[in-house]
Amino acid sequence: MRWPAQANLRDHCKREGIPCLLVVEGGAEPPLCSDPHEDWVRAPISRIDLDARVAALRHRATSRRTPVLDASGTLYYATRSVSISTTQTELMALFVERFEAVVHRDELRRRLAGAAECNPTRNSLDLHIMRLRRRLDPVHLSIRTAWGKGYLLEPQDRSVQPERTCV
Numbered sequence: 001m002r003w004p005a006q007a008n009l010r011d012h013c014k015r016e017g018i019p020c021l022l023v024v025e026g027g028a029e030p031p032l033c034s035d036p037h038e039d040w041v042r043a044p045i046s047r048i049d050l051d052a053r054v055a056a057l058r059h060r061a062t063s064r065r066t067p068v069l070d071a072s073g074t075l076y077y078a079t080r081s082v083s084i085s086t087t088q089t090e091l092m093a094l095f096v097e098r099f100e101a102v103v104h105r106d107e108l109r110r111r112l113a114g115a116a117e118c119n120p121t122r123n124s125l126d127l128h129i130m131r132l133r134r135r136l137d138p139v140h141l142s143i144r145t146a147w148g149k150g151y152l153l154e155p156q157d158r159s160v161q162p163e164r165t166c167v
Helices: 007-016 047-063 086-097 105-116 122-139
Strands: 020-024 038-042 074-077 080-083 141-146 150-155
Touching: 007 020, 007 038, 020 047, 038 047, 074 122, 080 122, 086 105, 086 122, 086 150, 105 122, 105 150, 122 141
Parallel strands: 020 038
Antiparallel strands: 074 080, 141 150
């Protein structure tokens, strides 16, 4: 899309998580592109260069299959992001480091103890995990219990819906 002429279309693409290549016109100031699904080139651009930039942008957009956690407590996964608390960031760092592998309860408790400067109980860890599970839903990640061991962070399987049961 043309920049700055189609700035409103850029906002739409950001909201929807659509990869976007901005073609900066004339003497316009290039935009600040901090989103990995966005890039810019200056006009005029050759067809070969344009195709190469589009291919690189597509690759970046589809290769983000591992969550990324930044220092400010924003978790990125695929085209989505969510902000989490400072304590949740401490716990999530272990999950991101070992994405799709088990993180033992003792490691999580030690991390929680370091963040809160106390001796966390089993219930307090369970409470933090429950809150994290809720926060992760918009980014399509889930924390699964590995019975007797700990937990693991994994992509949500949208095709399988949990059965409801009445007790």
